[in-house]
Amino acid sequence: MVLNLDFNKSIYVQIKEEITKAIASGELKINESLPSVRSMAENIGVNLHTVNKSYNELKEEGFLNIDRRKGAIVAQLPMKIDNTTRQKNKLDLELLVAKSYLSGISKEEFLSLS
Amino acid sequence: MVLNLDFNKSIYVQIKEEITKAIASGELKINESLPSVRSMAENIGVNLHTVNKSYNELKEEGFLNIDRRKGAIVAQLPMKIDNTTRQKNKLDLELLVAKSYLSGISKEEFLSLS
Amino acid sequence: MVLNLDFNKSIYVQIKEEITKAIASGELKINESLPSVRSMAENIGVNLHTVNKSYNELKEEGFLNIDRRKGAIVAQLPMKIDNTTRQKNKLDLELLVAKSYLSGISKEEFLSLS
């Protein structure tokens, strides 16, 4: 998992995002365990609490389980047809489609990502 | 232009986003003028400076022109092939596609937004 | 809001609990604003981050809104018939009923609390 930190976004959000992408892409598989907060923090050179916050929010969102024995492991996909988050994602998508359109991303490019 | 503000998030960013969406969707047309900072602020119940900041950043980004007489008007689409922002948007899209996938947004729904 | 800290439970949980009770009892009304994290922390003699964590979890659970202008305010009761939390509460109740029974709380006393 490569982390290219971008100093515009908060670090813990970027960590969450990288993990999210890794799960979605299959790079991280269900039940696979992630590095401990301490080792991950050391690896990427941030504070332990920063990683902890990322893991915890991912746990809240149902993507990770924190197992007292094995640390953080990738959860079963919640398949939560949780309408609140779906709606939120939809709004985010709409916004991004608008921004992309205005910054000149062609429909072809856009579709190539789906 | 309906503004459903979430006072949990950054207000001026939300205003920017709503305007961005309105331009992209054609709800706001080129050369059309937006409400004055003052009236917009009053309408949505926020501080005048907050709206001002939104308008100014949109001007910086080339989406609005500030005209002394007509106030803020929608600019010609810059169609800036600014590769930095295009790349950034692309990454954001990838992330959002991943998140949407994990929250159960079907490909059909996804495409319906493009 | 009186806080009798019990050193068995974590502080931030106790703060959450006191606020939860205050909302349920009507002591804190909808849209009423709570003290800022800083002042609350000062009042009860704990660290700012501890209070912050309480407020944030209550926000996640839908009981508080964090308004950038007014600080934390009591949310509209979510009336979330969110079955996960209902189920969790039900299990907690069953457990507590069992414990109470075994520690000699009569049915009368028990019912007097509902």
Added chain:
Amino acid sequence: MVLNLDFNKSIYVQIKEEITKAIASGELKINESLPSVRSMAENIGVNLHTVNKSYNELKEEGFLNIDRRKGAIVAQLPMKIDNTTRQKNKLDLELLVAKSYLSGISKEEFLSLS
């Protein structure tokens, strides 16, 4: 006695809770013996010491007797009118009633648990 362990929470506490519920419900009867620490640990896939800790605390609280020959057996109900724990349970109940109320558990449902 079904054990649905959540490895997110303290394991030995969950074991204690399940046993407590089983005693209160009559599923485990007085003088009935529980599985040996070893077999219980094997069954639910946890460390032997973890189960041991659960049994020991239950012994301390007067719910189990540890018999060298028969292993752990359910004790006579202590019916301890220990006012400290009664008071504590009462507070816990009040809290849970508040939480349940806020998560939409009707009074009927609530009473059905007593």
Added chain:
DNA sequence: GTGGTCTAGACCACG
């Protein structure tokens, strides 16, 4: 060894 919690002090974005 793991994560959970608390403290302390700092800086930043926002309104």
Added chain:
DNA sequence: GTGGTCTAGACCACA
């Protein structure tokens, strides 16, 4: 002024 984030260092419960 508000909350949000990050760092640093410490202690604890748990397995």
